[in-house]
Amino acid sequence: MLHIKCPHCGMRSQNEFSYGGDASVKRPELGKDISDQDWNNFVYNRKSLRGKHWELWQHLAGCRQWIKVERDTGSHEIFKTLKAEEEIS
Template sequence: MLLIPCPHCGPRDQTEFSYCGDATVARPAAPEDADDATWIEYLYMRDNNKGLHEELWQHVHGCRQLVRVRRDVRNHEIKAEGPS
């Protein structure tokens, strides 16, 4: 179980949050002009690296704000957090 530090509410249990994905993925700048390969890259292709990973979590059972979390995926230790 993770203890996620919400910048608005303080440390809260992971069960109060909903995982919203990788915080480093950027949507195509001109979606109407993007080809299939660009959409496949955006939607499905992710690196599975060991180490620090930036994630977005929504505090759904609290302030409902998005929180940007930097988490070490090897041991789930949270290194940094902040508003999104």
């Protein structure tokens, strides 16, 4: 079980969180034209990386905040966690 540092609550066990996918995906702005390709990339296409990966988690059974977690998908090492509003560096 992973041990994730919620930027609001501190170190918590994985079972308090739910996984939310790739954190680098940006939702296209509402009301703007977008090509099929770009839209499909946003909705469906994800890289399945081995290695460092920024991902979203929600602290569901805690503060309910969505957070950003930099994790190695191979080793599960967690390098950094950020609040929702903080930009991935």
